[in-house]
Amino acid sequence: MNHNLPEERLARLLDFMGKVTASATHEIKNELAVINEQSRLLQEMLAMAENGREPDPARLGQLIGRVVVRVGQADQAVRRLNAFAHGADLDRGQTDAAHSLQKIMGLFQRPADMKGISLELAAEQGPALQVRPILWEQLVWACLEKTAERAASGSKLRVGMSKREGGLRVEFCLEPPAPVEAPPPESLCLPEVQVRAEGDGLLVLTTPLA
Amino acid sequence: MAEAYVLIVDDDKELLETVGERLRNRDIFVDTASNGAEALAKIAAHTFDAIVLDLMMPELDGMETLKRALKKKPDLQIILLTGHASVQHGVEAMREGALDFMEKPADLDVLVEKIKEGRERRMKIDAQTRENAVREALRKYSW
Numbered sequence: 001m002n003h004n005l006p007e008e009r010l011a012r013l014l015d016f017m018g019k020v021t022a023s024a025t026h027e028i029k030n031e032l033a034v035i036n037e038q039s040r041l042l043q044e045m046l047a048m049a050e051n052g053r054e055p056d057p058a059r060l061g062q063l064i065g066r067v068v069v070r071v072g073q074a075d076q077a078v079r080r081l082n083a084f085a086h087g088a089d090l091d092r093g094q095t096d097a098a099h100s101l102q103k104i105m106g107l108f109q110r111p112a113d114m115k116g117i118s119l120e121l122a123a124e125q126g127p128a129l130q131v132r133p134i135l136w137e138q139l140v141w142a143c144l145e146k147t148a149e150r151a152a153s154g155s156k157l158r159v160g161m162s163k164r165e166g167g168l169r170v171e172f173c174l175e176p177p178a179p180v181e182a183p184p185p186e187s188l189c190l191p192e193v194q195v196r197a198e199g200d201g202l203l204v205l206t207t208p209l210a
Numbered sequence: 211m212a213e214a215y216v217l218i219v220d221d222d223k224e225l226l227e228t229v230g231e232r233l234r235n236r237d238i239f240v241d242t243a244s245n246g247a248e249a250l251a252k253i254a255a256h257t258f259d260a261i262v263l264d265l266m267m268p269e270l271d272g273m274e275t276l277k278r279a280l281k282k283k284p285d286l287q288i289i290l291l292t293g294h295a296s297v298q299h300g301v302e303a304m305r306e307g308a309l310d311f312m313e314k315p316a317d318l319d320v321l322v323e324k325i326k327e328g329r330e331r332r333m334k335i336d337a338q339t340r341e342n343a344v345r346e347a348l349r350k351y352s353w
Contacts, residue, residue, distance in 0.1 A: 026266065029293040034228070037228040038224070041228050070224070113268060114267075153268075
C-alpha cells in the first residue's frame with residue numbers, strides 16, 4: 001500500500017478505508033441476517049410438516065427463491081468490497097475512471113440509502129488516468145459525501161463524467177439542487193486533479209490523459 | 211390467546227415478513243413498521259407489550275425512534291436490534307431506557323423470552339398505575 005504518503009494523508013486514507021469496509025460489511029451482515037431468518041423459517045416449516053402441518057408448496061418455493069436472490073445480493077456486496085480491497089494493492093498506474101466511479105458508487109449505495117437518496121451515474125467510457133486508484137477512489141467518495149451532506153430525502157445524486165481536452169470532467173450534483181457547502185479538503189486532491197464547487201455541485205477536472 | 215403483542219420495526223420488508231411469520235408461529239401477535247415514523251404512529255395508536263427496533267434505518271434511526279417513543283410512552287419495552295453490535299450502542303440504548311439490546315441475527319427463542327419479559331414488565335407497570343390511581347382516589351375522598 002501507499003507507505004510513502006504523508007502522515008495526515010495516510011490517516012485520511014485509513015479513515016476512508018474504514019468507512020467503506022464498515023458500510024460494506026454492514027450490508028453483507030444484513031443480507032446474511034435475512035438469509036438466516038428465511039432458512040430458519042424453512043427449517044421450522046419442515047419441522048411442522050413432520051408434525052402433520054402440511055407446508056404450502058407455493059410459500060416454500062417463494063422463500064427458497066428469495067434466499068437465492070439474497071445470496072446473490074450478498075455475493076455482489078462481497079465482490080464490490082473485494083474489488084475495492086484489491087485497488088489498494090495497485091500503485092500509480094492506469095486507472096479506468098468510469099469503472100472506478102461505478103465501483104465507488106456501488107459502495108456508496110448504502111450510505112445513500114440511509115439518507116434516502118438515489119444515485120445516478122452517466123459516464124462515457126473514458127480514458128485511463130495516471131493516478132493511484134485508491135487515492136482517486138478516496139477523492140470520488142469524498143465528493144459523494146460532500147454532495148450528499150445536504151441532500152433532502154428523496155433527492156437524486158447525479159454523477160456525470162465526460163472527456164474534456166486534456167483530461168476528464170466529473171460533475172456531482174443533486175436533484176433538486178442543494179448547494180454543496182465546501183469541496184473536500186485540499187489534502188485529498190492529487191497533483192493531476194482539481195476539485196472545486198461549481199453551481200450547486202462539485203466539479204472535478206483531471207489532467208493529463210494517459 | 212396470543213402470548214404477547216409486539217411491533218417489529220425494520221427497513222427490510224423481507225426480514226419483517228420472515229421474523230413476523232416465525233413469531234406468529236410461536237403465538238406472538240405481530241404488527242410491523244418499515245421506518246421510524248411509521249413505528250411512532252403505530253406506537254401512538256396501540257398498546258404493544260414490546261417493540262423490536264432495528265438500530266440502522268434510513269432517516270429516523272433506531273436510537274432516535276427509541277428516544278421519541280419513550281418520551282411519549284415512558285413505560286414502553288423496547289428491544290434494540292442491530293447488525294453491528296457494539297458495547298457503546300448497547301450502553302447508550304440501555305441508558306436511554308431500552309429493555310435490552312441484541313445483535314442480528316437474534317436467536318428467536320431468546321427474543322421471544324425478551325418479548326415476554328417486556329410484557330410482564332408492562333403488566334406490572336399497568337397494575338402499579340391502576341393501584342396508584344385507586345389509592346389516590348381513596349386518599350382524595352378520605353376513605
